Amino acid sequence: MVKIRLTRGGAKKRPFYHIIVTDQRNKRDGRSIERLGYYNPIATPTEKRVELDTERVKHWISNGAQLTDKVRVLFKEASAQASA
Template sequence: MSVKIRLKRIGKKHRPIYHIVVADSRAPRDGKFIEKLGTYNPHTDPPSTILKIQKSVSWLMKGAQPTDTVKSIFSKKGVLLKKHLLEGVKKGAFTDEDANQKFHVWSKKNLFES
């Protein structure tokens, strides 16, 4: 079974809000899903995103493939960086504390930029 992390459209007509979900790639866009990871609202300025980072990283480590839009959201929220750091820990490039320190520095820097 191929698993995708993608957007599920909800909301009113012409005012969509999206749930970020993990779903079987054969399931319809707004149909059955495995787990909800967060929400994305493109109508606020800047677009608001609520995301479970740890669950998202867990699914990425298991091999779930994000769509292009979700990959962009993950990149802005630091999910892809966190996955990259955890893979480095797994390979022995650095320790878990170093990875957490690097992620903390990155998140502090991006918190002030946005």
């Protein structure tokens, strides 16, 4: 099954996550099909916290991909930012 999930990057104690499309059998930081955006949990007020290509996410969902719980929350946040 294809999943849209987070993969970790960044330095020790400074996490940074890419939002990717991958097969669920791949490792967390393993091979991905497509990178859709990023999530910076420790962003300052001047930096973007979430950047996400919502159109591509909708495309993957229509093709059967499933979102993880955290990505679902981030997708709602990015959709709210885009409509505002």
